[in-house]
Amino acid sequence: MAAVRITAPMEEEMPQKPKLLDDTESARAWWGKELRNWRNVRSLSSKGLGKRVHLSGTMIERIEKNERLCDAGLARRLDDALEAGGALRRLWRLVEEEAAGRSDDADSSVPVHRPAGRAGQADWVLDGYPPGLIDPGRGESPSVVRPEDIAQVLAAASVIAEWDNLYGGGGIVRSSLYGQLLWARGLLAADYPSALEADLFAAVGRLSVVLGASAFDAHEHEDATRLLRFGRWCAERADDWHLRAAALNWLARQSIWCGMPDEGLTHAEDGLVRADRLTPREQAMLHNARARAWAKMRRPGQALAAISRSDEVFGPARENEDVVWMSFYDDAQHHGDTGHAAFDLALLSGQSPAEATARLTKAMDGYTDAYVRSRALCGTKLATLIMATGDPGEALTVAHRALDELGRLRSNRAVEDVMDLSKECRRHADDAEVVALRERIAAAVRS
Structure with a gap:
């Protein structure tokens, strides 16, 4: 008789107990444990809570275990989603107080980087981008930046943007995110001649904005926010108003999508602070974000005025006056963006659906x-x-x-x-x- 092998069940098939949380580690750890407690009180799974705040269930679990960062805005949304009556909001103040205390106790000196070939130039602070932007990993950026390295970063941004439009922000697009940004960000710590400074920061910022928009599409909103803010920071370092407008446009759209239209409106209007430095397409893009924010706030008068303003500034747009990556914003994109705002007006404020129908149809056809x-x-x-x-x-x-x-x-x-x-x-x-x-x-x- 053939021997019968009896194997033990694989460990991953066994049900996993929730990780015990130590609320004595820090105020943030205490807050995470209270988040789990409130979720259990409401009989919600991590996935169920995640759906309410546009996050994955895994992200909720990591926040509870103090493995991923939360911020004040997300803390408010979680409090509302769990109907905690302000308990999580109030506890978050302790998290902020603890963080502020640690900052005060820390060495106030700021590490700076002096790249070769820039004697006499002002010191450039390289820890100004959001901490914890990406997980630590292996990546060997060049010690000296060449124009070809900058071109490589821009090429990566173009390819990812193309994949993102074709396939969405999940899948291969998502899996390629961290390694590419780690390599590109490393260029900022390398030596580079002053003549390449603006182009370098603009290229790294462009990649970060593309990856942030992709993370937004994948509902990885914490990562998206960090990436887009980092992209804006790079744009301002490079004095690139076009890239800054793109970063703020995506920050606005993400905030609106996540149920924070007032915050989205602020981002959009921040992008328009110096509209004279932007092209007609860039201005129209930001006015569309304003329109969508006003529509979500059920303010039809302001939303319609923003749509009208977007149409007005888009009208004089000329070919070849924008940066290459703004080529996506054509007639179809314009009607699609304004159509989304008109859609919300029709369903939320009882406006006639005719305007939204016409704009969305024209976008689809284009x-x-x-x-x-x-x-x-x-x-x-x-x-x-x-x-x-x-x-x-x-x-x-x-x-x-x-x-x-x-x-x-x-x-x-x-x-x-x-x-x-x-x-x-x-x-x-x-x-x-x-x-x-x-x-x-x-x-x-x-x-």
Whole structure:
């Protein structure tokens, strides 16, 4: 008789107990434990809480275990999501007080870097970007920066932006993030001639903004915020107002998406502080962010005025007057962005859906195959709008086209939009084709 091998079950198959949290380590550790306590009181899984604040369940668990940083804005959102009555907000003050105390006790001297070939130049502080921006890892940046290194960073940013538009912010785009930025950031600590200074900071900032926008699409909002803020910091070091506008545009859009339209409006208006230094497309882009913020705040007058202003400044735009990476902002993108704001006005403030329908339709027709995600997002919004206010048969055609494209993406933003479409389908529960659409959406989300 053949011997029968009996093997023990693999360790990872065993149910894992939640990690015991030590709330005596620090105020931040105490706050993390209280976050878990409130989550348990509300009978919420980490994934369930994450959905309410646009984070992954894994990120919630890491915050609870004091393995990932939180900030005051996220602390407020978590308090609201858990209906903690301000308990988490109040406790967060102790976290901030502890952090401030440690800062006061620390050595006030700032490490500086003096690159070769810049004798007599002012010292440049290289620890000014957000701490903990990326996890420690292995990466060997050059000791001396050459123009070819800067070109390589810009090429990486272009490739990632292209992948992001085609495939979404998850998958291979997400997995490539840390190594590339670690290498690029290392260039800032290398020696470089003063003639390359602005180009170097601009290139590293450009990569950071691209990666931040991609992290936003993947719903890795803490990373996205750090990356976009770092991109803005680099832009200001390089005195690059075009890159600064791009960073603030994405910070605005992320804040609005995360339910903080007032913060988003602040970012957008900060970007427009010196509008005379921006091109018409850049100004229109930021006015679109203003419009979306006002629409989310149910302020139709201000939102419509911002859309009108965006149209006005976009009109005189000329070819070849923008930086290369602003080429995405064409007629289709303009109508898509303004269409999203008009969409919110129609569903949140009862405005006529005609404006949103026209703009989203024009955007869908104008997007090329290089912008699959943008086309899918516009299609999903249009289908949702028609399902809510018009003919469900017409909505079905648009929705199925958007779902065809969604299957090519790893985009949590697209998934969230399509789930909103599914909710609107409930009003037509007696329509067999609409029921079939909801089933297709559920299958797409599961995959």
